[in-house]
Amino acid sequence: MASEPDDKLPPQGRFNRLRKLAGLSMHVGSEVLKAGAKQLSGTSPTELLSLGTAEKLVATLGEMKGAAMKLGQALSMDPDLLTPEVRQMMARLQNQAPAMSYAQVSRVVQEELGAPPEALFKEFSPDALAAASLGQVHRAVLHDGRPVAVKVQYPGIDVSMGHDMDNLGLVVKTVSKTSRMMDGTAYFQEFRDELMLELDYRREAKLAQSFAKSVARLPDLYVPQVIEERSAHRVLTLELLEGQTLKDWVTTSPDSAERFRVARQLIRATYGPFLDAGEIHADPHPGNFMVMPDGRMGLLDFGSIKRFSPGFIAANRRMFQQALRLETLDVLSLCREVGFSVELPEAEAEVLLREVLHIAGRPMRTAPYDYGTCDINRDMRNHFTRNAARIMRIRPPPEAMMFFRATGGLAQNLRLVGAQGDFRQVFLEVGALVGE
Structure with a gap:
């Protein structure tokens, strides 16, 4: 580029x-x-x-x-x-936004690491390998010969993000004043806090190292190594992964076996770390998953790794396990344990929540399941639209927003891959990672 x-x-x-x-x-x-x-x-x-x-x-x-x-x-x-x-x-x-100039890149690296790229790396490509929302990535080579990806933050993006959040916050505040049911202040604050934290690449480096431990029991997934001595607040250097991003891989017309393999990895990458370690990759767009030549799936971009409260994790683990066993769920009790507040008659709320779980749980009940014709997101949207006034009186905890972002994105990625097969068995494998 x-x-x-x-x-x-x-x-x-x-x-x-x-x-x-x-x-x-x-x-x-x-x-x-x-x-x-x-x-x-x-x-x-x-x-x-x-x-x-x-x-x-x-x-x-x-x-x-x-x-x-x-x-x-x-x-x-x-x-x-x-x-x-x-x-x-x-x-x-x-990952193809307009790139900033190499002069700007060099200035940021100099300010953060104390020397220009030419001094810190054996090779450093002046052209961006990828350019996205907060920074752009350059291919480089360390002095010991290891290829790396260097993410450099756009100058001033922290101020721009703050302005965007101020503008959006004003809208949320105005809408929230019209009705208690429309009060989205807590959800906006969760979204704002998580987004602003992504600006700290030192934090992202620590999250990447933690996430690598969270997927250690899943050898078909891979998190690149952090190069700490070449990382700072606005520069992050990671081991360079070779392969195709998910959005490029799907254009190569993979066969049905390959589609199933990659779909299985996507499910494991989302639910495995959540059920086992209580954290989830909450930025699931297809550019953040790489199909590697050796068959593993590489995971990218760790600024939005979300860590959940113990109560949220425990209740969701129990709900997941009971759903896999095809048991009748006490949905109201489980949702309240997760942190939901319910301002509807219990029988009415239970019908609405049970339909949500019924739609979301189709791949856990049906084998084979065809993600190519999957209507989970569409049917969920229609359910919410038809019952908007009542559903707005069932309020999830703010931390659930990042969980919904991750799992909703997973459903979209699985539809993009379009695999068909025994996904119930895949979910059973993931569920076996943890006990009750």
């Missing part, structure tokens, strides 16, 4: 960023409304967004980076909202 001039850095200023998003929202909103009108009139469109609008989204969100770009990454994963052509364009946000 060719380097770009310094004006490719994220635009600064709270109101400047708000203005860019507002203009984009008006453009996209107008097109979505027109698509909805065509559906109501019986002339159903083939796509929610045109390729032209998607290109504008990619350009603007890619330029803004930060939280705005993360939202675009999430949008690019949903197969029920966008056509394959539009999703393919939006997928550029996963």
